[in-house]
């Protein structure tokens with residue numbers, strides 16, 4: 130968005146346009162537009178049931194879009210069967226063939242392509258080394274640990290050198306330690322082989338650490354696509370702001386605009402913020418997101434802010450001092466700082482934040498949707 | 508997983524003893540004692556008025572090598588083999604369809620296989636005889652349509668026996684097949700397709716190997732009873748396709764030579780054990796034979 134020129138240089142590998150998926154009366158994916166670039170690590174992130182798996186399955190060819198088109202390298206794949214698509218999948222349940230050895234599992238795709246035996250052997254051995262499973266050729270899936278099965282599943286897909294690798298929560302079944310280790314390994318493999326990854330997870334930390342770009346979905350609707358930094362720092366919707374990391378959200382409207390300065394009224398008070406991109410006008414509905422680590426407090430009033438609360442509790446979590454402040458409307462505000470003066474419970478504080486620490490989000494859509502809903506209800 | 512459950516069963520020795528006790532008694536009374544009885548009888552002789560006398564002889568077993576009997580064994584194996592093959596060929600696609608259909612009344616299809624189980628098979632076999640006989644409906648229909656001028660004899664040959672056997676034993680093939688196919692993980696089929704396999708390759712490389720256990724247990728459950736279903740070859744085969752079952756039946760009935768019948772029975776039991784052993788050797792799961 131910021132750097133249009135560099136995006137144009139990147140080669141588009143998957144293009145999802147206006148895709149909908151409807152099961153009976155259940156609209157699971159809604160008007161999805163998504164462009165994936167060659168060699169990138171793109172993560173689909175969203176809560177359970179938001180349509181991530183369905184989206185992957187449509188790219189893999191196990192599910193047909195109700196409408197819209199999916200292109201891989203510019204070619205419409207609508208009429209291609211899964212076995213004709215240059216795309217491979219790592220299933221959440223691994224889906225290793227239980228009656229085949231690790232070797233035969235990994236060799237499966239190459240056998241289908243009628244690659245010569247000697248070459249298959251060489252590539253399988255190499256691939257198993259790459260996922261650190263050298264010497265496991267003769268084992269059956271039932272003789273492997275969860276992490277090992279998972280690596281076989283990845284090897285089995287990667288050996289085909291697909292244009293795009295789809296991974297559906299591949300680390301979901303692993304314990305925390307193994308998951309962290311596999312995250313690094315996956316990232317290393319992806320860089321080394323330079324294959325485009327479309328990765329599904331509902332673990333936001335995983336998404337933030339592994340991805341080049343994250344695509345956030347909610348209830349079948351794409352909310353925002355961007356780098357982890359963009360997603361965290363400039364959420365475009367209320368959903369994204371609250372979904373990624375912790376945040377404090379103030380909802381209200383712009384009551385006055387003077388230059389770049391917006392005066393905003395919210396339920397428990399009012400304040401002024403800087404609108405750097407001049408996106409807002411007087412009367413607009415707005416949500417202001419302030420991360421706990423950016424929230425500040427003082428025991429004397431602060432110029433430009435009228436947000437008064439009482440301290441509910443204060444605890445040290447590791448080296449971080451966490452404070453919860455209750456506003457006049459009952460909302461809880463979370464504040465995190467590295468040490469500092471402790472406040473007495475029940476004491477009154479004035480909340481504020483630094484210039485640029487508040488993210489401004491249009492909530493017009495939500496209000497509009499609400500209005501439509503009200504009309505429909507009547 | 509099966510191994511694991513057996514292991515845990517064994518490790519709880521006390522409660523399992525309590526459970527196994529009555530079962531052992533039951534087995535002793537209704538299986539072991541009759542078996543021993545038959546075994547002993549197979550070495551007994553008969554006097555001129557066909558009474559069993561407890562005088563040891565191996566002649567009953569010697570008589571088993573009679574060329575006429577040999578031919579009957581051959582017929583038995585042939586009929587049982589054909590029946591099994593036909594049951595697999597019809598049963599596999601059939602089971603596949605009911606196991607994988609997305610239709611919500613899937614249970615109905617399954618019931619359609621089970622329900623005939625609840626009526627007497629003798630009656631159903633007589634039904635076939637009425638249908639196929641020279642004065643039967645089929646011939647009636649063919650003659651009305653002028654497809655034949657004379658009634659055709661469909662009955663009293665090996666073909667009719669095989670037909671009756673397939674008809675009677677089909678559910679025994681479908682049940683284990685259905686179970687095996689039902690258990691098949693959809694993801695494996697998708698994975699195979701994802702890796703570039705066309706439908707028939709997926710069938711050959713993934714579906715068939717993973718449902719082979721069902722084919723094996725189905726085959727055992729069709730082949731073995733087939734050797735013993737004497738009434739089918741009696742009614743539909745009319746003496747032209749006698750099987751071991753008929754032979755045994757005749758010794759106990761008209762032949763009135765119980766020791767010989769007992770010897771034949773022992774042979775049949777040995778064949779059964781041999782087949783089950785082969786099945787186990789091939790990696791078959793004993794639990795899926797339990798009905």
Ligand SMILES: Nc1ncnc2c1ncn2[C@@H]1O[C@H](COP(=O)(O)OP(=O)(O)OP(=O)(O)O)[C@@H](O)[C@H]1O
Nearest residue numbers: 152155157175176177178179180181182183184331
């Ligand atoms: N075959 C199907 N028939 C009907 N509804 C379906 C089908 N597959 C998925 N759904 C519905 O579509 C919605 C989205 O499912 P999907 O599996 O894509 O979610 P997800 O984002 O992958 O969730 P999770 O994180 O739990 O895996 C769910 O409400 C689900 O019930």
Ligand SMILES: [Mg+2]
Nearest residue numbers: 181182183297
């Ligand atoms: Mg999912």
